Amino acid sequence: MEQPKNHALFNDELYAKLDEFIDGLPTKEGALISVLHNAQDIFGYLPAEVQNHVAAKLGIPASKVYGVVTFYSFFTMKPKGRFKFNVCTGTACFVRGAEKVLDELKKELGIDVGETSEDSMFSLDALRCVGACGLAPVVSVNGKVYGRVTPENISDIVEEQMAESHIVERSV
Known part of the structure; x- marks a missing residue:
């Protein structure tokens, strides 16, 4: 054809x-x-x-x-940001504070769940379970998994990701 x-x-x-x-x-x-x-x-x-x-x-x-x-939730019809943040909201992660972690990420990135920042740097999604319950709450960024995340860790995670990508300054 x-x-x-x-x-x-x-x-x-x-x-x-x-x-x-x-x-x-x-x-x-x-x-x-x-x-x-x-x-x-x-x-x-x-x-x-x-x-x-x-x-x-x-x-x-x-x-x-x-x-x-x-x-399937792993497919997307909308463009995603350079840094794809995913927060597990499954039972174990939720019980251990995923909602507070998610709220802090929303503030830090300036976007809501399902959105991509205007500069296409960040996207944020909530997932049902990533299968790492022993590390709850879990955040993954472009496939890298962070375990036992607290709201206080969020800024460090964002900065680490940007440093690894050699980005000096954020526009958010």
Whole structure:
């Protein structure tokens, strides 16, 4: 099936990278979640344009792709910030103060849950459980997990992340 070439959001190089991944699959059957993970890694998120491309490339209805994207919480249809903060709000984390940690992160980053800062530096999400209950409450940033976090730790975590990325000054 010929792919549409009217990509408005992203350049053809990114689509070529995704196509290379899809074309290298031993079979396209049952590969949707794997393809979506790869697409999200390439594009940063999964807008309708990318979902339609995946559907056409896999020969499946766009509605099926959309259904999977909206069902699983690890997929996003909105752009995320450079620093993706996630706070576990599962039972163990909640009981040990995740709500206060989340409130402090909202203040520190200047955004609410589900939002991305205007400068695209930060995004904030709350997750149901990350499977690290013994470390509750847990915050992860771009995959790095911080355990036994308190509201007093938040500023240090933000600064550490920025220092690791060699960012000297925050605009928030």
